[in-house]
Amino acid sequence: MFDYRSLRVALLGAGTVGAQVARLLLEESDELANRIGARLELVGIAVRDVDAPRDVDLPRELFTTDAERLILGADIVVELMGGLEPARSLVLQAIGSGADVVTANKALLATHGVEIFDLAEQVGAQVAYEAAVAGAIPIIRPLSESLAGDRVERIVAILNGTTNFILDRMDSTGETLEESLAIATELGYAEADPTADIEGYDAAQKAALLASLAFHTTVPLDQVHREGITTVDAAQVDSAKKQGYVVKLVAVCERVPGEDGTERISVRTHPALIDGRHPLAAVHGANNAVFVEAAAAGQLMFYGAGAGGPQTASAVLGDLVAVARRHVVGGPGLVASDHAALPIVPIGDICTSSQITLEVADRAGVLAEIAGVFAANGVSVARLEQSTDPNTGRATLVIGTHAARERALADTVAALSQSSAVVAVASVLRVEGTK
């Protein structure tokens, strides 16, 4: 194992996300070190109650209630406590002491972002917050880096999984808001007190962060027009559906040209009718999606899980790696690492499901002979459909296979084309996507 230098990581909070981040840092330590060119050393986890039960078994010696002391000995501080205080004070302390900060705290940044970013800029610290918006979906980094050479015109986004789950359920079941909320709570998509989600506070905070990035303008939270979904009832959802719409809670961030040609922006979140054919209409359950329109890039969409312990932890880890790489001069960060050097399997050894369409002879015994070819080659048949074209009298057999080794499949197809039961092999297509 190459002897990497260490970067000391302090974790504040060990809840749903924090526990997953700690787990990944410990379990994937070597792999992360290979990817970064330095080792991320988890030096401690600050919590309120050292003895509280955790989602993950973590070494007890890592836990402490002394967050301030922990921060002093850290190169990178990961803030996953949530809330405004003491998160704000601890984040400012971390930056002031020379540490970089990774956070998932949208409320903190939407409320105290200016103060935090200003201090970070003064001291040259990094503040990364991919996990604060849209869970696992990379959107902060794409907006601030990938689209940094472009001009973002408009963002329409579904940023709150709780409300999307509820509205999607209302749309598919005809339930009332209260009924769907009850299901959401039962399944863990809504918290005991769902106000922040239902009333649009969560979406508004995220909208403020996205708009600030997209338009290079600080967007104060109180200038974001906020509406939740409490006014949406089953009748509205039904009426929307009849007209080819779906009701979604969306965040809209857009440029609004002034009459005098000046540039202005609008940031708002509210329920809206979305055309059923729009990509955002296909965002189901608790998923999030960010639809971006940029001057050169055109229309882009980023889609995925908006929340969840492992999902949000993925975003935190991505930020940790990026932040850490900047401390490594000439490390693999600049050039993609190929350290894994995994063997590549030739196609013959790959297992795939396929659909084979055969034009078959019009006589008895055809099915048995064809089934025999599959059996002889060890390819299991999952579905079979026979049809005869009334005009031509031609008989077609469509066979769907279970996953089988490609080599066996190729042998099967070769044997079928030789078989007197088969007039022609019309098509062989692999089935992909659903696993």
Add this chain to the structure above:
Amino acid sequence: MFDYRSLRVALLGAGTVGAQVARLLLEESDELANRIGARLELVGIAVRDVDAPRDVDLPRELFTTDAERLILGADIVVELMGGLEPARSLVLQAIGSGADVVTANKALLATHGVEIFDLAEQVGAQVAYEAAVAGAIPIIRPLSESLAGDRVERIVAILNGTTNFILDRMDSTGETLEESLAIATELGYAEADPTADIEGYDAAQKAALLASLAFHTTVPLDQVHREGITTVDAAQVDSAKKQGYVVKLVAVCERVPGEDGTERISVRTHPALIDGRHPLAAVHGANNAVFVEAAAAGQLMFYGAGAGGPQTASAVLGDLVAVARRHVVGGPGLVASDHAALPIVPIGDICTSSQITLEVADRAGVLAEIAGVFAANGVSVARLEQSTDPNTGRATLVIGTHAARERALADTVAALSQSSAVVAVASVLRVEGTK
């Protein structure tokens, strides 16, 4: 204007993408400087024929045929020539002379990537290639940075716009491959010689690059199983449709566990049946999409335009900004820039389209009175639908408005709720998404 240091940018090639990159560098010079903390100075454009007609009017003095000399005087070299030579030699020369490289050349990297990345790692140069895969869609940076803390299990992607356009057209029109290809050529989605796209060479190169990144393993192009769409006919597309599938040319990059528990990978591109409900099935026209499954993040999808001058230029510019920011110590690159400081428009001044559902009185003159309220407030009605519930006798009016100032809309709704013609305002929903 703040006095920024300059970074000298040399452009190799001024074709469809190159011309757009040059245009953006010149037109957006100040804005880019504000975002980077340094000025990108376009010092020259190397082409084969200085007098050839260009998509964009560019200053003649920028053009030169002496690429090697141009490279010597550059900090960042943007390679948009395409092809293997002289692109390879010039890129190696650029790196060797201490310049960073930004390229869109998938063929070059899929073929000579090892040599190029090795040299870059030795000298500490950056090589960025977001534009080489999936056009405007950020995928290289998300894979190499945002998901750098996660474990990518599988990628299923539509990476070639030409073939997706053709297959999508076959699906919606019932045309043959030849007919759809002819339309694609006519509309500029296919080149005069479409072999690279139709035969899957383009998709295979991109698959090799994505897999190399995702699995931290160099994937040689000759180990990518490649099939194009030449075997796909109208009958297969029709049969697929009847069974709820669509035929797509997909790139599949996945981990394949060995029987002994070893790690292996598979990289391939071929036509496949995709379930009609899968997000990839909703990728139409010449768009691309990359569907990623990662251990912690779960399922993510990145979607957008796969090609085009401005679209690919967006990716090039994003790379240029990222590469340039690394040269700026303590610049705005670390913290989001808020230099634009745009005014935020209050909701009352925003123009939106809305749908208003009214429960109306069951008497004559209702429609005229309600229409009068809209007219009095300057809100133009786009659609109107009246219906009566046979059970309750209740009359409902659903009105869709043209874009109107929110203040006028709010006044309209207030007046309606006061009107004797209206029993109740059942719903007011803004219509978003389609502009």
